[in-house]
Amino acid sequence: MNESVGQLQQARTADSATIAVVRGEAVTQLPTDLYIPPEALEVFLETFEGPLDLLLYLIRRQNLDILNIKVAEITRQYMGYIDLMQALQLELAGEYLLMAAMLAEIKSRMLLPRPESLEEEEGDPRAELIRRLQEYEQIKTAAEGIDELPRMERDLFDVAASKPDLVKQHADPEVDLKEVLTALAAVLRRAEMFQKHEVKFEPLSVRERMGDVLALVNSQDGFVDFGDLFQPSEGRMGVIVTFLAIMELVREALVEFVQAEAFAPIHVRGASGVVDHAPVFNTNYGGEADSDMEAAVDADADADSDEDR
Amino acid sequence: MDEAQIQRIIEAALLASDGPLTVANLTKLFGPGELDEENATRQVREALKALQEDSADRGVELKRVASGYRYQVRQELSEWVSRLWDEKPPRYTRALLETLALVAYKQPVTRGDIEQVRGVSVSQNIMRTLVERDWIRVVGQREVPGRPSLYGTTKTFLDYFNLQALTELPPLAEIRALIEPALVEPDESITVAVQTTDDPETDPESADVVQLHSGASPSN
């Protein structure tokens, strides 16, 4: 019997006179190999995490190899505890009784001679118990290992400096091009439900150039030399696209041509909405020609040819 | 206890504490005999001074405030540090994305043109947002009553979506295929999925699935 249990027992005997205990001596009512006084038994029991833990303790206390359990002896001790707990009317978890039954069964099987064939079939009745004990001890050790790891709040502490005044930053939403295309698909579906005619789109190259031309015309006080709209460096394709863009702008009455007299320089200006200059280029740019023009572009430029009609 | 250790303890305590600590608070951290009994306060003050000098060129500085000493992040770094708390940017509405798509594919267009195709009115707000983002711009006016603005896309728009020119946008045929998927070959269809929000935490190095080796030496 050790000191702390002794102290505990002394503390407890003050209000519990059921069993007299002499310090350092095993109590007569208890099995001789139990070194725990009954007063301490409840605390003792609470220190175990269950029947496997208690069994492990009993085995370790005898310095026994798990593989070499003297089942009879361990069973006797284990039963001793169970009896004692019941005698003291301690609340006993069902798992302890289950283990008691298992131990009793193993013990009886060890004692009874069995036909060899059956023995081979079922193996050592202790094997399952040993496996469980090993598995449990492994986890018990692992839990102790985790408990020893340096951890926050006990061995390590989080640190923080006080924050500066935060600068409120406004971020623009991110958009994936696919989202834009999905949105377009949705709007096209809707448009086709509501409208008889197909929504018509010009080739994108022309559309883009239309915007550029319009912006250029408007940036130059709405008056630009026709020739200045073309970039010879873009080559034939570029010139055609620009030309188509100007034609389309004229057709949509967004720009108009101005020529002072025959063979004079042609100028392009933002449409005024009022036709007041005498020689104005023909703005009656028909739909048929439109398709021809686009066909021309398609024939020349692969990049544009896949545009939907 | 040597000065370096006193400084280490004070630095650690100031950073671990939830609020500022006074010289008295700090002095109490030391056990009997760890500071000179007569000079304890002076020793702590000297350590604070040394730590203050030491932090002169660092990201945090040791400051004395009304209720004691504390480490604080340098105000001039707040521009960067603030980004830790940046709110996720809001997402654009479907109406805005549709409007943007129509400007891109049908430019130059007026708001009225867009409304006609979408079948619903386009709020001035949407146009303003797109202009402020510098994705669309006014390229002119249509000479009809009211002289509505004509919109086109900008260079910024192309840059944002990583396009050299509008012609790099998928042709409308592909967009239409999104409506009638049956018409395209399965492996030709472009997969269009709205990106789910990315998890900014994701670090490829710290995956959740880890192999457990029992007995193996821990990897770095």
Next chain:
Amino acid sequence: MDEAQIQRIIEAALLASDGPLTVANLTKLFGPGELDEENATRQVREALKALQEDSADRGVELKRVASGYRYQVRQELSEWVSRLWDEKPPRYTRALLETLALVAYKQPVTRGDIEQVRGVSVSQNIMRTLVERDWIRVVGQREVPGRPSLYGTTKTFLDYFNLQALTELPPLAEIRALIEPALVEPDESITVAVQTTDDPETDPESADVVQLHSGASPSN
């Protein structure tokens, strides 16, 4: 941006942040052009390395854990720093630690698996505590009748125990080691903490801890 400034910003961010930050988090703090576009990650890693070296002799250390980098008080200074608080750090029962160990080493596991190994029922309370601390979480269901939840550990668990990955857990003892009697010292004692229920006056150091000596040596 020069290295010193990158280091200052990263140090400030790590000290201002409420939790660990990944390299990706840190890289995002910088605006366009502030880091080399191609080497941004490497620059951040180098700054972290420099800060780690720089903190070698200070009160706090820069440590990498599962969910990123964080500054923390050096373990050897916890003796002093813990005096800042009156409260004792939380203690965990053996039942909780064994349950945690089973989830950590055998994940994914069901409550039934845990009960099987421990030989006793696992209280709902323990599972709830572990989930609320965000140390374990449900990672799926086992496809058997009743579809019991499968549990696994989280990054928060690793962070709390100062680990980068599960592989850093102490290796599970070999089964063979368990059955060598030589490993058990005769007078090895089991220290067991018994949780008291409600008496706040009780000093945990005295009454609640019972020494159970497995050896036979009687004390005087």
